[in-house]
Amino acid sequence: MRIRVATGALGKKASDLAVFFVTEGADLARSARESVGEVVAAAAKSAKSCGDFKGSFRQTISFYPEGPFGAKRVLAIGLGKKTELDLERLRRVAAIAIRQARVFRSKTVEVGVDPSLGARFELEQLGQALAEGMTLATYRFDDLQEKPSEAPPEIRQATLVIDTAARAKKLETGVSWGAACADGANYARHLGDLPPNIVNPVYLGQEAKKLARQGLKVTVLGEPEIRRLKMGGLLAVNKGSAVPPRFMVMEKRAGASYDTVCLVGKGLTFDSGGISIKPAAQMDEMKYDMCGGAAVFGVMKALTQLDVPVNVVGIVPSTENMNGSAAYRPGDIITSMAGRTIEVLNTDAEGRLILVDGLTYAARFKPSAVIDMATLTGACVVALGNEATGLFSNDDKLVRRIESAADKTGERVWHLPTYKEYDELIDSQVADVKNVGGRWAGAITAACFLGRWAKDYSWAHLDIAGTAWNARSRDYYESGASGVMVRTMVELLRSWQKRVR
Ligand code: BES
Numbered sequence: 001m002r003i004r005v006a007t008g009a010l011g012k013k014a015s016d017l018a019v020f021f022v023t024e025g026a027d028l029a030r031s032a033r034e035s036v037g038e039v040v041a042a043a044a045k046s047a048k049s050c051g052d053f054k055g056s057f058r059q060t061i062s063f064y065p066e067g068p069f070g071a072k073r074v075l076a077i078g079l080g081k082k083t084e085l086d087l088e089r090l091r092r093v094a095a096i097a098i099r100q101a102r103v104f105r106s107k108t109v110e111v112g113v114d115p116s117l118g119a120r121f122e123l124e125q126l127g128q129a130l131a132e133g134m135t136l137a138t139y140r141f142d143d144l145q146e147k148p149s150e151a152p153p154e155i156r157q158a159t160l161v162i163d164t165a166a167r168a169k170k171l172e173t174g175v176s177w178g179a180a181c182a183d184g185a186n187y188a189r190h191l192g193d194l195p196p197n198i199v200n201p202v203y204l205g206q207e208a209k210k211l212a213r214q215g216l217k218v219t220v221l222g223e224p225e226i227r228r229l230k231m232g233g234l235l236a237v238n239k240g241s242a243v244p245p246r247f248m249v250m251e252k253r254a255g256a257s258y259d260t261v262c263l264v265g266k267g268l269t270f271d272s273g274g275i276s277i278k279p280a281a282q283m284d285e286m287k288y289d290m291c292g293g294a295a296v297f298g299v300m301k302a303l304t305q306l307d308v309p310v311n312v313v314g315i316v317p318s319t320e321n322m323n324g325s326a327a328y329r330p331g332d333i334i335t336s337m338a339g340r341t342i343e344v345l346n347t348d349a350e351g352r353l354i355l356v357d358g359l360t361y362a363a364r365f366k367p368s369a370v371i372d373m374a375t376l377t378g379a380c381v382v383a384l385g386n387e388a389t390g391l392f393s394n395d396d397k398l399v400r401r402i403e404s405a406a407d408k409t410g411e412r413v414w415h416l417p418t419y420k421e422y423d424e425l426i427d428s429q430v431a432d433v434k435n436v437g438g439r440w441a442g443a444i445t446a447a448c449f450l451g452r453w454a455k456d457y458s459w460a461h462l463d464i465a466g467t468a469w470n471a472r473s474r475d476y477y478e479s480g481a482s483g484v485m486v487r488t489m490v491e492l493l494r495s496w497q498k499r500v501r
């Protein structure tokens with residue numbers, strides 16, 4: 001779906017659907033008249049007098065204009081109370097427009113943008129939010145299904161209509177940014193949703209090489225290089241798998257005078273738990289255990305379209321966690337790339353083992369910050385459910401930056417502590433550290449584990465175990481992978497302060 005911005009009156013040109021938004025309490029007939037003219041004003045007036053439409057958030061009503069009119073259908077969507085309107089609500093109503101367009105089997109959609117919304121938001125922000133909501137809502141995962149003949153057609157074109165050319169220009173800037181961010185998120189969702197017999201480490205290596213063709217510098221390390229670098233965490237987890245590991249490095253440079261930020265993502269393409277095997281129920285969901293890695297891919301994909309004032313390095317260590325006869329065992333003591341030894345007490349706490357080699361590798365870029373993203377712990381899901389990503393860090397300034405980016409994107413994060421008393425829970429009697437910290441505070445002890453490899457730079461860890469898939473419906477997602485943190489990381493990178501070094 002292409003999203004354009006146009007000036008002029010809504011619904012006058014031929015289209016399958018024209019959409020306008022109505023705030024709660026506004027006069028529907030008047031809103032209709034102002035948006036599309038007289039054509040549905042009478043019907044809107046009747047609807048209003050019946051009390052059927054109040055403009056509450058997400059409420060919809062459709063009209064069928066009589067006589068010659070450009071749009072075949074007109075849809076009004078409630079924005080809710082003016083005082084409660086925010087960018088997230090705009091994303092959601094934009095998504096509703098697209099979903100309803102699909103119900104109507106529309107191929108072309110026009111959406112009216114009331115210029116008075118520009119008083120509450122920058123027009124760039126407005127365009128970005130609408131484009132994100134619409135683009136995220138177009139995502140489907142049906143590649144592996146025969147397309148039924150009655151499936152709704154693809155929406156070819158969505159047009160945002162606003163009154164003046166000057167406003168259109170600002171809106172357009174936001175639209176192209178938002179569409180690129182959401183395309184990045186949709187790419188991450190697609191990698192997440194693909195099954196584990198297709199998306200394995202080798203596949204991810206090939207995907208990284210595809211991104212190289214779109215202008216990134218890409219290095220894919222195979223098993224021999226991974227051995228040479230002594231990535232003992234990644235190699236240990238890989239031992240039970242028939243598929244070799246990969247280690248992806250994707251770079252987008254801004255220039256020598258800019259900071260460098262590394263993003264490290266857990267690319268565990270299937271987590272059976274290994275010898276500490278998981279229960280059978282819902283084990284299929286462990287195909288999503290690469291969603292941290294997928295988020296890195298999504299950000300890098302967005303950066304093929306967008307420039308940010310910082311050098312970005314995306315790092316994805318990738319393997320399956322399987323049960324082959326060579327599999328690593330509880331009791332094993334392994335040596336990570338940094339030389340630190342780890343007592344393995346549970347082979348299902350594998351994400352942290354592959355991530356620490358990623359964190360060690362990141363240091364070679366002399367980063368100003370390293371942020372890792374991982375479906376790391378069930379404990380994080382217990383703590384925060386599907387509504388917020390766990391945030392852990394050794395730098396409060398970085399926490400605030402991430403919180404402020406997440407505030408803008410609507411992808412909630414919640415800061416949790418990494419007190420030294422938690423860190424002590426992973427001290428080992430026989431190695432430098434053990435890979436589990438006992439029953440309590442599992443999300444925190446996992447973060448403390450990573451933190452031991454992230455002493456030399458500003459670091460944050462995002463535990464997306466609860467938010468990477470099956471996130472609560474926000475109108476722009478259905479089931480499946482959410483692409484969470486792609487938009488937040490792009491926002492963070494965009495707002496990175498350029499520093500002369
Ligand atoms: N990939 C899982 C974490 C996970 C579980 C993500 C459920 C999403 C939903 C991770 O590798 C894991 O198995 N962690 C263990 C750690 C434990 C053994 C200390 C967990 O959370 O149970």
Ligand code: ZN
Binds near residue numbers: 271321347348
């Ligand atoms: Zn696991």
Ligand code: ZN
Binds near residue numbers: 268350
């Ligand atoms: Zn895992």
